[in-house]
Amino acid sequence: MRRAAAPNIREDPSGNGRGAALARPLLRWYDRHGRKHLPWKSGDPYHVWLSEIMLQQTQVATVIPYFERFVARFPSIEALARADVDAVLHLWSGLGYYARARNLHRAAQVLVREHGGRVPRDFEAVARLPGIGRSTAGAILALAFGERHAILDGNAKRVLARYHTVAAPGGSAALEQRLWALAERHTPRTRVADYTQAIMDLGATVCRRTQPSCQTCPLARGCAAYADGNPQAYPRAKPRKTNPVRAVRMLLIRDRKGRILLQRRPPSGVWGGLWGLPECRARDVRRWSRETLGLEIEPERAWPRLRHSFSHFHLDIRPVPARVMNGAGKVMETGETVWYNWRQPDERGLAAPVKRLLAQLRES
Numbered sequence: 001m002r003r004a005a006a007p008n009i010r011e012d013p014s015g016n017g018r019g020a021a022l023a024r025p026l027l028r029w030y031d032r033h034g035r036k037h038l039p040w041k042s043g044d045p046y047h048v049w050l051s052e053i054m055l056q057q058t059q060v061a062t063v064i065p066y067f068e069r070f071v072a073r074f075p076s077i078e079a080l081a082r083a084d085v086d087a088v089l090h091l092w093s094g095l096g097y098y099a100r101a102r103n104l105h106r107a108a109q110v111l112v113r114e115h116g117g118r119v120p121r122d123f124e125a126v127a128r129l130p131g132i133g134r135s136t137a138g139a140i141l142a143l144a145f146g147e148r149h150a151i152l153d154g155n156a157k158r159v160l161a162r163y164h165t166v167a168a169p170g171g172s173a174a175l176e177q178r179l180w181a182l183a184e185r186h187t188p189r190t191r192v193a194d195y196t197q198a199i200m201d202l203g204a205t206v207c208r209r210t211q212p213s214c215q216t217c218p219l220a221r222g223c224a225a226y227a228d229g230n231p232q233a234y235p236r237a238k239p240r241k242t243n244p245v246r247a248v249r250m251l252l253i254r255d256r257k258g259r260i261l262l263q264r265r266p267p268s269g270v271w272g273g274l275w276g277l278p279e280c281r282a283r284d285v286r287r288w289s290r291e292t293l294g295l296e297i298e299p300e301r302a303w304p305r306l307r308h309s310f311s312h313f314h315l316d317i318r319p320v321p322a323r324v325m326n327g328a329g330k331v332m333e334t335g336e337t338v339w340y341n342w343r344q345p346d347e348r349g350l351a352a353p354v355k356r357l358l359a360q361l362r363e364s
């Protein structure tokens, strides 16, 4: 049965600021059901910052073990700033979106250089750090220091768009503008840290993208999308696009000791700064290797194709194992090239398909 439509923004009868109609039931729900024992709930601003970066595009359950390994290895901002970027990428391996790790490392160096190795309480200074946008800066200051800043991560966007049936098209500036205005308006003056955690938790566990649990939602009474019976219509989906498919051969070139040739990828772009396999797009692999790597190789039978999907394209990888016939010495180990002993792996960030292919090599 269709329920009476809810008004868009409720006034707060207590005078605690507009939007308390959402904050109050949300905070009551958080007191009973919120996730208060997450490992970054220590309140240490470094932990809050690190977790916020790791949680971008990644779920809590996946992040927890990465977070724990990371802080065990880099217990302070100074330790992170001093670290080799390879060690940082190594600990990030598997989390994806590696620009986050490179930015985190650079930001730690900025914090040491300009802020005495601490996360500053100044919004502009936090928002200027590499890899930090408006929502992440707001979340860090709200969660670490209890300062009143709005957030608008994916979870908060979904809750607000549904609560107010915001109908602007997905991905549009109008949608962002409207949601930011609502986020600002709903953020309470007190218990900001709890509110910030609560709206993220509610979006992740109750107001899920598919099958939201409206029956158990503390906001159900005031939620316009629930009243209309169509929560999943909000926020509006972005127009669908079909991602293109690119194809590449990845060469698993072994030297006489069985080591595999790896090359460091350029600092920006896909798997930026990680170690990858030589990629060949030419038809003649032998000739390509001779001319590009200075190596005579004997290619073997290609392995079955594997697909790696990014947000904007699919990569079809054809792995080609090959042996070096002569000239291994011509490939000098430099900061950009290495003969990698995969039987005794060292600490370096490997691109996801390299890890998969080396695991296959171990099993073969």
Ligand code: SF4
Binding pocket: 159, 162, 163, 206, 207, 208, 212, 213, 214, 215, 217, 218, 219, 220, 221, 223, 224, 225, 226, 231
């Ligand atoms: S009532 Fe349903 S749609 Fe509305 S905020 Fe709660 S879970 Fe989301």
